[in-house]
Amino acid sequence: MNSQDSTTNFPRVVIIGGGFGGIQLSKKLRDKEVQVLMLDRHNYHTFQPLLYQVATGGLEADSIAFPLRKIFKGQSNFLFRNAEVQSIIPERKVISTSIGEISYDYLVVATGSDTNFFGSKELEHYTMPMKTIPESLNLRSMILQNLEESLIEKDPIRKSALLNFVITGGGPTGVELAGSIAELKRHVLKKDYPELDMNEMNIYLVEGSPVLLGPMSKQSQEHARKFLEELGVIVLTDTRVSSYDGDKIVLSNNQEIATKNVLWSAGVKGEVPEGIPMDRIVRGGRIKVDHFNRIDGYDDIFAIGDVAAMSTEDYPNGHPGVAPAAMQQGQHLANNLIKIINKEEPEPFKYKDKGSMATIGRNRAVVDVGKIRFQGVFAWFVWMFVHLMSLVGFRNRLVVLVNWIWSYFSYDRGTRLIIRPFNRESMTEDTANK
Amino acid sequence: MNSQDSTTNFPRVVIIGGGFGGIQLSKKLRDKEVQVLMLDRHNYHTFQPLLYQVATGGLEADSIAFPLRKIFKGQSNFLFRNAEVQSIIPERKVISTSIGEISYDYLVVATGSDTNFFGSKELEHYTMPMKTIPESLNLRSMILQNLEESLIEKDPIRKSALLNFVITGGGPTGVELAGSIAELKRHVLKKDYPELDMNEMNIYLVEGSPVLLGPMSKQSQEHARKFLEELGVIVLTDTRVSSYDGDKIVLSNNQEIATKNVLWSAGVKGEVPEGIPMDRIVRGGRIKVDHFNRIDGYDDIFAIGDVAAMSTEDYPNGHPGVAPAAMQQGQHLANNLIKIINKEEPEPFKYKDKGSMATIGRNRAVVDVGKIRFQGVFAWFVWMFVHLMSLVGFRNRLVVLVNWIWSYFSYDRGTRLIIRPFNRESMTEDTANK
Known part of the structure; x- marks a missing residue:
């Protein structure tokens, strides 16, 4: 070295x-x-809480990543190795x-x-995870490619599979993804794909337990569900995935859904x-x-x-x-x-719970801070402020803020680009998971 | 259909x-x-004149691309197919x-x-082109990966090959790339890699004809050369590439340069x-x-x-x-x-030459408009204004402007991230050239 x-x-x-x-x-x-x-x-730090906005075309990948070397610029006792x-x-x-x-x-x-695919090779192969920037870019490409393909698909079942979305896991990631895709459908896709009947596109959120956002307050859980349903998401709680072969998902309630888009956020x-x-x-x-x-x-x-x-x-x-x-x-x-x-006695760690929050869509978020709970527009602004301030780097904050303000007024998403087409068959361990 | x-x-x-x-x-x-x-x-339009800024970490790819469907939103006689x-x-x-x-x-x-590699399979395989967004992202990744690798390389020739850059072609693309890499070295890499001796990094610009920016005025050609040399670029005119094997480039003046970084902008x-x-x-x-x-x-x-x-x-x-x-x-x-x-007579096309320009770096650009020629700070602002206004989409203009203002004051580049590592051996026709 x-x-x-x-x-x-x-x-x-x-x-x-x-x-x-x-x-x-x-x-x-x-x-x-x-x-x-x-x-x-990676040579960068990833701000994971906003990966879902990269996946759904709201933010550029570069604005939620920050070069690690730059964070420690001038720190003379620090070395980085990629x-x-x-x-x-x-x-x-x-x-x-x-x-x-x-x-x-x-x-x-x-x-x-x-x-965590809980040991299922099938789920690992056919569903899309979203824990890294390359994964969220793959997800973005796949969503857009499937929409393009649906335009030229004549077989009704295959067409419906291209248009149906199933998001697994009702934690913050699943809830935020489902809400974001529902808004994409409502505000953007309708205009981008005038040839498509948007009623053919269904968005399902599947959660094994009886509630969404497990660790949050009952009030927030219920609001999250209500917000999602207002946006047209079909929320299936107490439901698990039984199998998925890349074309059809089978749920524990025996429901079968033709879908090429299964987004896996059911576990880590x-x-x-x-x-x-x-x-x-x-x-x-x-x-x-x-x-x-x-x-x-x-x-x-x-x-x-x-x-x-x-x-x-x-x-x-x-x-x-x-x-x-x-x-x-x-x-x-x-x-x-x-x-x-220095051979002194270390001190035990004590966690200070700062509360938790999730956003479902425009003007729709839920926040729990200690005994204080609030939902809706104000919660949404709080969510944005906290996330903006947590981003590393002034440039990133500025670029994300510009994107959010622009999206707020235009009801649009700026970055629905297929930069690198996603191809499941050519994925290697290296490109898929890193 | x-x-x-x-x-x-x-x-x-x-x-x-x-x-x-x-x-x-x-x-x-x-x-x-x-x-x-x-x-x-692609499902997007690429603003090619700014690809070099994506390649050198100055802009996010998404800000110079624009979804094609969105450009024609509401145009009822328009259909797009990816x-x-x-x-x-x-x-x-x-x-x-x-x-x-x-x-x-x-x-x-x-x-x-x-x-245009002029039929050379060797050049096509070993050098880096930059005509598309994926190519400019590959170039960005390669530059950063080679810098990271140079830190742990012990062999002095291999280390020097990782640090030397050869840009071929003295047209606008070559000039802008060379200037941009020289500024990256001067303002960013020095701080990011305190372990590296920046004097070991050499940047060559190789051009076959006697001048840079062939079609421009003599005044602009000479200023471009002067600006590049001020930034430390070694400009070799009347010089062509004889061969390149991935490790060593041989020039027509018999000069040999150890380099892993050959950027091919010598022809289209x-x-x-x-x-x-x-x-x-x-x-x-x-x-x-x-x-x-x-x-x-x-x-x-x-x-x-x-x-x-x-x-x-x-x-x-x-x-x-x-x-x-x-x-x-x-x-x-x-x-x-x-x-x-309508069975009417078509009219012959007449080209209105609006002039040409190139930027070499901060406060350094050259502009020819008819008989009017100017260089330096004002030219640089004109260059930025024209490029900003030519970008498609208000959001893109805003994001690029934010990046440029931020870089101007911070002397920094925001996006030096290796999002997808570049691996020449695993490149397929599909991923490399599209």
């Missing part, structure tokens, strides 16, 4: 992943007596990567989560690197950590964010897989690492 | 290509008694396409131009569909047309823009391959088509 040229005698903290947790951790270690080495397979981690070898205190072996004094796993699992013993993996594929984010059995390997499960009284299965939890753990771990290096 | 459902008894004008010419032609045919059917392999044309069959008045056969009454070839050729007789193809692979843009030997097949060569007194080899020429031909042909349909 060249990076060692610029190494001082400071201990090296290697951070795998430039998500919300990894970034906060690295920032907090600025000016501290450590060398920080961050690895990520690399893929292959495995952790704790015995030798090294990780094996696509650019060679890298040694660590302290290792932090901040790899986040990936789509921790993205655990090889080398972490299997017995440390708990529910949701997360790594069990103690109250200091330390992985059981190691005193120099930590995990934060979505990939970590810290069992506490309030959160026996770990904290929610949301950005604020990852950010707080990153900041907290930075302080603890310095304490550990 | 479903499209025939909405057909009236109007004659059908089929337009191949949604570039500057095709768009103007279709717009001018609005409210006329014809059915317009446009085909394009399809690839395979061949023209004039005997039967049909074209064969990826979505089946389509019949025409009048056919307009507005396919533009593609990169008309993109002629199959079925046009070979004897109609002239210099630059363009189709010979008469003064009414009619292809010799046909009274119902026309060609406009880059792909057409109309020999006139002032332009014996055809008009310059620039947007204004294509736009003027498109508008003119619309009027002539109506005349022809």
